[in-house]
Amino acid sequence: MFRRFDVSGYAKVILKAITLAGCVCGSTLVTQPALAAGSDVVKVRLGGDAAQTRIVIELEKSVAAKIVTRDSETDRQVIALPDIDLNKAMAGQGQGLVGDWKLENVAGSVRLKLNFKSGAKIYRRFLLPPADGISVYRYVIDIVPQGTEKSADAASQLLASVPVVTAAVQAPVQPVAPRNRKKIIVIDAGHGGKDPGAHGGKTWEKDVNLAAAKALRTALEKTGRYNVIMTRDTDSFVDLPARVRIARSANADLFISLHSDSGGDGNTRGASIYTLSDSGTERAAKKALIKGDWSQGEPPADAIVSRILIDLTQRATKNRSATFAQLVMDNIGDSTPLLKTNQRQAGFVVLLAPDVPAVLLEMGFVNNPQDEAMLNDSGHRAVMMGQVARAIDKYFDNSVQYASFAGLN
Template identity: 75%
Template structure:
């Protein structure tokens, strides 16, 4: 069953292409339109490519950002995008390319802003954030611009590509265009400068990444899924970016893999978290704010109607998350010891997306010698992640059966 019944249509199609357009092959490749500008604060570099039919701007950043357009929607001569929490030293500017006449990043009233001046009438087609991956240590905030008369109610068949980062990402993202495949986002918890919990001789970040790759491989072998990983190397990706990756990809399911720690090392067993009531309220407040957390642009001008729509969406999302969590526990119990209370709720940040069913799986305790040995055993990881993959199969099969039953009534 489609999870966006309320917000079906153009938005789903556009979001489904957000990551598909990042790494696919094509005639247009982003090349610098100007000499490199020296880094200023969190802004590392600005790159630009394209032509008069579509132009892409890539801003390389030292941290994650949720950009916000601050000019009016119908503006066609320029656009200004606020970059909250981005520190800037000296202002940066340069000549444009394609549809962009020139650009400038500077501080306006204490806020870092990007100003794009267009050569002729143009508008922003889409914006999204790419996290660090496979040797790329920066975040990339991507903006696509098209002529003002372009119909963007239907996504382009051949979106502008950016230079590939990994072969694995090219494969998974090219498949995003085929919506016959479910999109599963796998989040390997922690990474880079954030090692997570420490076992006898194990960092949690390493265990999580190894398990994420095993789950990716298990799902890829089925041929039924498009798999996207929030990180596939030992890199740091902040929590907000992990959620944005899932929402930008229009994910059908999000699973975050972690390894627990606590007490004196006697506690062992796996557990799973879904979003708590307090986290639900926090997510609703974020979704009511226009931006990359909102459920739909201009869904209604009535705040009460918007809140009702958010509540309905969250209720469906929480129910599906709970269903999936139970399936995971039922399946991994065949190979993995479980905590006595293994179905849990918390307001964890990575579970906040109001429209993406999400769970956080604690695979065991790295500070328990027995659990640590299992988590570091590649054979056990393959079995455990195979069982998680089976739970994912059952989850989507249940959704199809439910949708079919609903259609007959």
């Protein structure tokens, strides 16, 4: 169990980072001009010196980036930015610790390649959402010399010493309105393959879950609003951490896991929905701070600051998950019996992603004859999943926005 910190002091570190990310450090500013329409990359800015170099990539949308090179490489690093459109490669001379850089399309994603002048490492990465009159997302990368160690206090002092730089504007730049993009929905059909799940009078849970998942995919694709990804669309086994990886690697906007309940003497019936519990939240935070885990691709440069960022992200994600769970229950109640206590919390693995709103929907009791008949009725499945699709529509119509911190990937 992590002890709780008084975040008031450490929050200053984050607030200073947010304030200063609108500019870049150092006495010289290098800016790559904005690209033409059709690209999610607005511009790239560099600043700083041999003590610290900052790179700011301005984007039209959120990104969950990750380092794809080894931590031990001190002459170069490569960062992948999935689900980002780049209409043409960008490159430029570096500054401070960076010799040169290039942004290009590689292996299905945009990659930032950084060549260092001397031994250096990426100390911190984070993503800032649009705010205070700034219409773009800012993905910030801080680079320090290899061997540099900084505590939270040292980071605060460093950020406080970074001068604010105002660049002369040669021509007015119009704010770039975020382009509409389809939301990414990951549908998880629970169980599968060698893991059949619960068994009813004549039904295996894995089969009911898959049929419902396909019905939901059909309902969502009919709207034209979503890109739908299935964790499985056949009777195959997918382990639980892999289901979370699928959602996070896709930069999903929403994750819904479909299950069929079982228990008691067979008289209990009704649907219920789960969001992440407090114990599950703590478990997810621990996993996010472990090197090599599915939540964290590299060890955090500063454990305290990283934990604060994780906590902030988890709080926002849990709120959005709870909002969506309520919408689902409000909609499916017209066609499906609900348990008396139908909104619940648990530490299920599939709910652990710290930056993807997620719910686990128990559609009914497969060992209850009435629920089992409904779950096996294609007409009922179509109605129920259509109502779930409408809940998803309402969720996004409420303009729910989020930004995942790149430091968690």
